[in-house]
Amino acid sequence: MLKTLVIVSHPTVEESGSQQFLIQSITSPPLEQVTLHVIEQAYPDGQIDVKKEQQLLKDHDRILFQFPFYWYSSPPLLKQWQDEVLTEHFAFGYRGNKLKGKEFGLILSVGIAEKEYQSGGQEGYSMSELTKPYQALARKTQMTYLKPLVIYQFAYLSEQAKMEVLVKYQQYLTLAKPDSLKSREEWIKKELNAIDYETLPVENASFVIEQVIELLEDNRMELDELRMHIDNFHD
């Protein structure tokens, strides 16, 4: 089963609404197979235990950096972590293949609207351009770079939109292919099945949920059928 390491870096993580929202969703109750690692809390004096960090990396399949995208980069402690932990002969260079084949992704919180990250926008550059140093890091360490999960203007989101962020976040942490339709469907089915129907306020809740599951399965069958037709058409 996929094991995910979420390395969180934030200069004042306790005071960050978005970080606390995300962190609580994977700690209460704890999300199995996910290790949360807030480095400012682990190393308040900035003395990073390099051996311990390298062991953590080896023990996981998916490595995620979660941070506020201040000045288009990470907070200082995460950069220090990169410089000290991702050493030659471990992460790159001769025999430096300990991260090879793992997945690497970014979970960025951003204070500016999504539409500003393009030519002509207020920020002028796209996220794909601004995150090039992280793409280069994944490349050099032979990790597979995932599409980043970028959370724009969290504080302005409606409750509904925040819940949608949570679903995407948990999927990003746990799904084999976080952005495929099939993976997302399966995640929703699993979550729905895990609900304790007895505690639901509405009496026929279990019926409703079963209907949702059925609907998702039908959608999948229809999609598979369509795909088959397309494949035949191409032959």
Added chain:
Amino acid sequence: MLKTLVIVSHPTVEESGSQQFLIQSITSPPLEQVTLHVIEQAYPDGQIDVKKEQQLLKDHDRILFQFPFYWYSSPPLLKQWQDEVLTEHFAFGYRGNKLKGKEFGLILSVGIAEKEYQSGGQEGYSMSELTKPYQALARKTQMTYLKPLVIYQFAYLSEQAKMEVLVKYQQYLTLAKPDSLKSREEWIKKELNAIDYETLPVENASFVIEQVIELLEDNRMELDELRMHIDNFHD
């Protein structure tokens, strides 16, 4: 006259051959109009004096970041400096125009060969791609972004090549348009004129130097003439 602030960041600046080489060239004797500011030495405890730093920025016309390009970004203290000093209402946002119109540049030391920074090369990305966060910083703070001065594999350079790096470095710090032919010529003439001929070992050194100056002036006249012909041709 142009006033330049060189903000140096390096986790172990005393032990860095390239940083010491560069720093000594502007401190002994001190290069006039250039302020050297090694932030790890100024703030060994990481407590940055934000007001003092903002005043330093206001007092200079050209702001340069000089650092080793570890993991395609700056050392942690410089990132902390960015996050704490380049605040809203100072560097960007409402009334945040204190850096507007200044020049901003990077002096990067890099351990990998220049040819690896391209598609298909070992690093896979160009310097223009990897430095996008700094281009975005200059854009957001309304500073003019200069071509970076990148020093590749300093330790492997010949003495002659190191001297050439020094000349480029000093020009990058002091010239109005650091990479124009005219600016570089004027810089060389100024440097030659500043030599104390009496202390030169060769008796006719002053004659030689005058010849060099004359040659440069001739070149300039010829270039100006050629340019005039081209302009007439286009009319």
